[in-house]
Amino acid sequence: MRFRYAMVCSSNQKRSMEAHVLLNRQGLDVASYGTGSHVKLPGPSAREPNVYGFGTPYKHMFDELRRKDPELLVES
Structure with a gap:
């Protein structure tokens, strides 16, 4: 039997x-x-997170964050 793992x-x-x-x-x-x-x-800032709905492709998030503030993307 092969185990399955969930990251939550x-x-x-x-x-x-x-x-x-x-x-x-x-x-x-x-x-x-x-x-x-x-x-x-x-x-x-902590009061201004970038918020995305579940199901948003990671590429979309990455591209948008890179467009908004490339330095913040690298720092975080």
């Missing part, structure tokens, strides 16, 4: 996604889930 986090980002990548590279069956209502990424 409020916004399905950062540490849970890093864990997903590391486990996946080891050949494990991994899925990621968020428990919040949206994905929140760092913004110019």
